[in-house]
Amino acid sequence: MKKLFVFAIIGLCLLSTLFFNSKVLPLFNFNGVEKVCFVSANKYESADFDSVPCGDNFFNYCSLETAKKNLDEIKHNMVGIQFYINSEDVDSVLDALNATFVFNETVGDVVVYYAYTTYYDDSVFLNGKKINVQIATYQDKLIVGFPMILTGF
Numbered sequence: 001m002k003k004l005f006v007f008a009i010i011g012l013c014l015l016s017t018l019f020f021n022s023k024v025l026p027l028f029n030f031n032g033v034e035k036v037c038f039v040s041a042n043k044y045e046s047a048d049f050d051s052v053p054c055g056d057n058f059f060n061y062c063s064l065e066t067a068k069k070n071l072d073e074i075k076h077n078m079v080g081i082q083f084y085i086n087s088e089d090v091d092s093v094l095d096a097l098n099a100t101f102v103f104n105e106t107v108g109d110v111v112v113y114y115a116y117t118t119y120y121d122d123s124v125f126l127n128g129k130k131i132n133v134q135i136a137t138y139q140d141k142l143i144v145g146f147p148m149i150l151t152g153f
Helices: 002-019 064-074 090-096
Strands: 033-040 050-054 057-062 078-085 100-107 110-116 124-126 129-131 133-138 141-146
Touching: 033 064, 057 064, 090 110, 090 133, 090 141, 100 129, 110 129
Parallel strands: none
Antiparallel strands: 033 057, 033 078, 050 057, 078 141, 100 110, 110 133, 124 129, 133 141
């Protein structure tokens, strides 16, 4: 009876891994990422981060490698994350995120795209639509923000 119970517990644990969301944003493995910005109430005290105060938050800029190395520690305190990418290919970003395009708008010389992806849990409602990805294109660069671009563009 004990063996059956242990077997059942192990089976349930294995099944639970099928439903656990362990996705990491694909942009951490995307080509052309110039830098990453974690928006947080905390200032990251490290030579690897350039922290800029803005109201109640800090914009904590770092390289992609630094972001990958510190992600587990950082992600618990962040309110948003931005990727700065040397590319103008919005479709490849949307494809990598398996994102659903919602709408876009033009603000001066910047085209801004709004979408939704299951790779990021938080979301906001904008014009009655649920979004959690905002992409701004300017010249040959992209800024990709989750749930929105909080650093400006």
